[in-house]
Amino acid sequence: MAYTIVNSYIPTSLHPLKAPYTMVPEYITIHNTYNDATAANEIAYMTRNTTVVGYHVAIDDKQAIQAIPFNRNAFHAGDGGKGNGNRKSIGIEICYSKSGGPKYIAAEENTVEYVAHVLKQYGWGIDRVKWHRDWSGKKCPHRIIDEGRTQSVKDRIAERLAELSNPLQQIAEDEREVDEMAEQLPQTQKDDMRALLKRAHNEKVFSVDHTSKVDTMTRGQATDLLISYVARTK
Template identity: 45%
Template sequence: MASYKETTMLLPLSDTRTFGEMDWQYITIHNTANRVSARSEAMYVHSGKSEVTYHFAIDDRECVQIQRLNMSCWHAGDGRGDGNTKSVALEICYSLDKGDSRYPVAEDNAAHKSAKLLLSKGFGIDRLRNHQIWSGKYCPHRMLDNNGWEPFKRKVAKYMEELKESKKTRLSTPDFIEKIKDGAIKGWETHGILPSLTIAQAILESDSGNSELAVRANAIFGIKASTDPSWTRIYKKKTSEWINGKYVEVLAGFKSYKSWDESIRDRLLYLTTRCIGGVYIYKNLIGEVDYKRACQKIYDDGYATDPKYPGKLIDIIEKYKLYEYDKKALKESGVDFMDKQVIIAYWSDGDLPNAEALFNAIGAGLLTKTKDARIYKDKGAFIVQVGGYDIKGADKKVFGDDRLATLKEVAKFAEEIKGGR
């Protein structure tokens, strides 16, 4: 099965190497006749040293888009004919040396990309062309040398059928939401994270449960195994990392899970316990009741580097009305405990995330930092101490041997409260 990363390096709209806008009707296949990668090909086109332009350069690892699909390119050698003005150009890299093992993989990737493009317009294999058909030039030379044009077309047709079949079995976003919504709602009760944020991130990060990590590792948030050295179930896959000012392909280890529910629970735990330099980096996210602010906060706290990340999450929440799950979670948690005001007290800032998680789980009382809760007890309040040292006047102490253990006790106590209502 073809495997490649899709990257965009678009020419500026001011670039004049075009015949103007087009409604493409064909795909034209080329060979680059050199030894460089798709990214290097794209950089050369951007340099302006050649009159030739094309839409995609593809190699054994990457497909780089250089021109917009609604803009024509100079590539087919047929003047203002349909080749230049009505076809999408794919350049297959590493074709110069017959012994280059990267070329067959690049050609396979090109067949897959061609299939995707044809399906996107509802076209059939009859819309596939090579450079020679348009102008007579011996290109794609490597393919023509091996009498490989007809086999290539058959491979494209095969990929088209496979893609059609996979589309039938692809999980829809509404179905994905239905499968994970209960775990997301429960996440508000136990950890104070809005269900809409949890679901939107899962949709975005896992392609609605259809990504490789979601299917093969039940990982719908893509949390790296390096964040938790104690985690033993690891799924390794190639990914791109921004290192020293450029993207580098690395083999990364991701947490693998028994189920999507376990993935959700671990992500909630990650958000409420992730501590760097003594700082709980997502503590301001816990208890946030406005989904727009929550989407902005998780970005500001460093969860993602894409500046459009908050907007993408908000768009998903509003498209699928995920805020309705927030309303449900907030309504269910807004009940007074034991008909008293509850004071959630904590000793140090390190216990704040756990205290806020409990505050949101029971939905009542006043979260306060205090060493002496007697003033509140004198007013008839029920005092709950979370973590830290003993707090004078506490009616209930919720803590463990460490903060992770405390968080588990918080979840347990919250369930007890729910059961007693």
């Protein structure tokens, strides 16, 4: 999944309340927000409320927004003022967990990618990934627990970490993706693309009729046209 990393740190004036201790992180703790707010709205609410509760990063289907630096603690794990969850772990909230659906699926996939990169950054293994439940017993991340996917989500993170840690494998995958983008479309996709381009021309989304190009069109060229079509019909 594609997402944007955004640094939107809380004011240092809030550190005494939200992030009072320096921290050398040792773990990553994953949460579900239990609502349907965006990452930006989650961060905004955390910043303006007057409780000590906080976390480091909120992730939705489009953004991973960091609000507290990883060298400061955050009270997100429910294990007290001296607990390892609150004092030694990076707290990450996955958005849209209340209702689930496509946005939540995308947010979770972005979290898998983000957590794998943080693990690689610190030279950690999957054993450093914890659930909120591990620290305090709270049923969080609720959706992952309710759906019985605690192990499968960790497996996905571990698999992505292995890919990031093996640059030769990553290069091979990148080359394979490039090769696939150079392939011509199969016949059924040609038919679909021809119909879409015809409609786009008739509706004046495209000023040029591109249907004559479909027979020799590559996946990459088709993708470029689809991106343009989506952008112009928003």
